[in-house]
Amino acid sequence: MKRIADSTVRRLSMYLRYLEDLDTQGQQTASSDELAHLCGTTPAQVRKDLSFFGSFGKRGLGYPVHELTAHLREILGLEREWKVVIVGAGKIGAALANYRGFRQRGFKIVGVYDNDPTKIGKPWGEAIVHDMADLARDIQREEAPIAVLAIPSDDAQDVVDRLVAAGIRAILNFAPAQITVPPHVSLKSVNMAMELEGLSFALTNSLASQGAA
Template structure:
């Protein structure tokens, strides 16, 4: 398959949400116009995005909500359960694991790790917090798919290295700083400070 742009993947997620809403409302068909309208994009963009993966519509009629939802779920890999481990038993990880849309889309927390002796052994959102030093051996047995890295700024790279050594191929990172991962490992970083700086820039330079 040809390389898919990240922006396309994000839009597929948005289309999926609207299709879920249509399903809940019992609506059976939709169109690229309607999808675009509710996803903040254009009909041509919707059709182009979908065209990378196949032809899911019927000319003159539109798309079957049920079928398109099924197809997009499959494309996004949401037809299965993903085992997620959380590194860092803090507020962000907790917010994420209790997020509606986390469990409902097949993401399942199978382990929580920390290096703080104060936290190790305690319960945290129904999970036992384990020592991060046992993570590699745990992972060898558990085979988690995704690691959420939600630790303070220090030594983030060494935790990334640990996660990579454990054989995990996808990391959602909330820690700041530039991180290195080998090819074949996908790293997505969410940096809240940077988002705020973007707002600061917008406020400072508006109308300019």
């Protein structure tokens, strides 16, 4: 398959979100124009994005909402359940563990890990905080392919290396550090300080740059 741009995948994710709404409301079809308005993009962009994966629409009519929803779930790999471990039982980890959107989309949190002795063994939401020393063993036993990293920057690369050695396949990193992984591991980083600094830059330079969702 042709290489798909990251920006395209993010838009697919958004199309799915709004198609699910439309589906719930019982709407049968949606045009690229309607989807574009909902998602803040252009009709041509919607059609191009979808065309990478097939011809889902009917000319003169638009896209069948329910059907396209299923296609997008399949394209994004959301038909299955993904097991996720959260590393770092701090505030960010807690926010993520409670985040409705995760479970809704088939991401199941199978464990929470920390290396702080005062936290290990304590209840944490519906789970119990495990010792980070057991992380590698558990990833292998549970076959959890995804880790969410919510720990201080200093430890980040260290923990990543251990995750990789344990066979992790994807990492969502919230530590504000540049981390590296071997080519077979997928990595996405979210850096909140960086986002705020982007706003600071825009304000300072009197720009009103609207970032993508």
